[in-house]
Amino acid sequence: MPGEKRILVAEDDVATGQAWSELIASWGFKVSIAEDGKRALELAESYDPHILLLDLRLPQLNGLEVLSELRRRGAQFPTIMISGEGEIADAVQAIKLGAYDYLRKPVDPPHLKVLLNNLSAHLTVSEENQRLRRRLLRAGELGRLVGQSAPMRRVMTLIEQVAPSTASVVILGDSGTGKELVARTIHELSPRRGGPYIAINCAALPETLMESELFGHERGAFTGADRRREGCFELANGGTLLLDEIGEMKAELQAKLLRVIEEGKLRRLGGSAEISVDVRVLAATNRNLEAAIRDSRFREDLYYRLNVFAIELPPLSEHSEDIPALVEHFMRELEVPAGKTVSGVDAEALEGLKGFRWPGNVRQLRNVIERALIVTKGPLIGAADLPPDLKRAGTGSDVLEIKLGASLDEVERNLIKRTVEFAGGNKSRAAEILGVSLKTLYNRLERYQNRDSHDVA
Numbered sequence: 001m002p003g004e005k006r007i008l009v010a011e012d013d014v015a016t017g018q019a020w021s022e023l024i025a026s027w028g029f030k031v032s033i034a035e036d037g038k039r040a041l042e043l044a045e046s047y048d049p050h051i052l053l054l055d056l057r058l059p060q061l062n063g064l065e066v067l068s069e070l071r072r073r074g075a076q077f078p079t080i081m082i083s084g085e086g087e088i089a090d091a092v093q094a095i096k097l098g099a100y101d102y103l104r105k106p107v108d109p110p111h112l113k114v115l116l117n118n119l120s121a122h123l124t125v126s127e128e129n130q131r132l133r134r135r136l137l138r139a140g141e142l143g144r145l146v147g148q149s150a151p152m153r154r155v156m157t158l159i160e161q162v163a164p165s166t167a168s169v170v171i172l173g174d175s176g177t178g179k180e181l182v183a184r185t186i187h188e189l190s191p192r193r194g195g196p197y198i199a200i201n202c203a204a205l206p207e208t209l210m211e212s213e214l215f216g217h218e219r220g221a222f223t224g225a226d227r228r229r230e231g232c233f234e235l236a237n238g239g240t241l242l243l244d245e246i247g248e249m250k251a252e253l254q255a256k257l258l259r260v261i262e263e264g265k266l267r268r269l270g271g272s273a274e275i276s277v278d279v280r281v282l283a284a285t286n287r288n289l290e291a292a293i294r295d296s297r298f299r300e301d302l303y304y305r306l307n308v309f310a311i312e313l314p315p316l317s318e319h320s321e322d323i324p325a326l327v328e329h330f331m332r333e334l335e336v337p338a339g340k341t342v343s344g345v346d347a348e349a350l351e352g353l354k355g356f357r358w359p360g361n362v363r364q365l366r367n368v369i370e371r372a373l374i375v376t377k378g379p380l381i382g383a384a385d386l387p388p389d390l391k392r393a394g395t396g397s398d399v400l401e402i403k404l405g406a407s408l409d410e411v412e413r414n415l416i417k418r419t420v421e422f423a424g425g426n427k428s429r430a431a432e433i434l435g436v437s438l439k440t441l442y443n444r445l446e447r448y449q450n451r452d453s454h455d456v457a
């Protein structure tokens with residue numbers, strides 16, 4: 001039924017726009033007209049068209065600019081470009097930017113009618129899905145992912161596109177940007193949502209243990225293997241497996257991993273039987289895998305196998321407009337300590353939060369809110385409830401004082417802990433700054449943690 005479909009016509013010539021509008025309405029569509037590029041973008045939001053007819057030549061913003069902005073916003077409706085004489089190059093460019101088709105002026109009405117009817121029939125099929133999707137995106141939430149900024153909406157759109165398939169996805173982003181959350185969201189929106197979701201950190205374990213962690217082992221496979229154990233691949237059977245910090249995996253293991261992914265079969269360590277597994281593999285990393293391939297630290301074939309689809313998460317400083325919504329989300333999620341009523345964040349504190357550069361991204365923001373809930377006297381979190389680093393206009397504290405008489409061990413421990421803080425909890429960056437491997441850093445931190453818990457006990 002064309003009658004339910006909204007067509008947006010972006011055309012600056014009033015008489016032409018009017019003529020089209022009447023013609024298209026006579027075919028049973030609803031029509032609205034935008035007389036320039038800026039208005040077209042506004043109506044793309046408020047009128048929420050099913051199809052856009054976009055003239056290439058428009059005042060304010062031209063057709064190509066409108067199209068790239070729509071694409072940047074993750075708009076889903078098809079766009080038909082209308083080009084004048086001598087604008088073929090631009091029309092081709094428009095198709096590259098994702099336009100559905102283009103028509104030459106003067107537009108032939110029967111041709112346009114067929115095009116609109118076909119598109120409209122096609123749209124009806126996915127209508128229900130689209131409506132749901134739009135509602136979710138408008139609310140600025142997808143699963144547990146919060147954010148209405150253009151970069152976050154783009155991420156959400158990508159998640160929705162890729163979730164229904166079994167394609168591997170590489171999720172890229174700095175520490176704390178939400179890679180794990182995205183992985184979980186992909187799983188929850190996929191047909192595998194009823195199956196298991198397993199995440200494994202590829203940087204945390206030495207190589208041999210890692211192998212058994214992934215593929216399992218038989219009893220007696222190595223010293224200490226006193227019973228048979230299933231690996232992550234078997235545990236994730238029928239579901240999704242996230243390989244976190246995939247960039248840290250050793251080359252030999254990468255080769256085995258590739259084989260298992262390609263064949264869908266594995267052998268446990270010390271075992272001879274082939275076990276079939278049906279697992280969707282997601283991989284997350286905060287490093288540039290392409291650089292790792294150039295340095296021969298990451299296998300190119302594995303990269304191409306995993307990188308069927310890539311989702312890149314923006315650092316929080318690039319979508320600080322989402323900070324108020326994220327703060328509200330964390331206040332709802334985190335429990336307010338007993339005996340306190342905290343209802344929000346005051347204006348000064350919110351300004352501070354929005355202005356900070358957030359090296360530790362969303363995780364750091366969450367930690368700051370968690371801390372503020374504890375220290376605040378309420379009912380509003382104020383600037384005084386935020387950590388001192390944040391109050392110092394986001395420069396971060398970058399000086400470590402060493403008292404003479406301190407042992408090397410103490411200094412090392414302090415330096416490591418403070419560097420991790422300085423890097424906003426980004427362990428890869430901290431390791432880089434310190435000039436040690438990520439594994440070494442994990443080992444030290446674990447050692448300190450064990451020691452701390454002994455100290456307390």
Ligand SMILES: Nc1ncnc2c1ncn2[C@@H]1O[C@H](COP(=O)(O)OP(=O)(O)OP(=O)(O)O)[C@@H](O)[C@H]1O
Pocket residue numbers: 144145146147173174175176177178179180181182286326329362363366426
């Ligand atoms: N867009 C978001 N909306 C709501 N919560 C978020 C969002 N992004 C991140 N978070 C929250 O921030 C925290 C850190 O996210 P997550 O663990 O997914 O980051 P990560 O990229 O995997 O970090 P790392 O590289 O350090 O492993 C989590 O508590 C997560 O729920």
Ligand SMILES: [Mg+2]
Pocket residue numbers: 179180244284
């Ligand atoms: Mg993570």
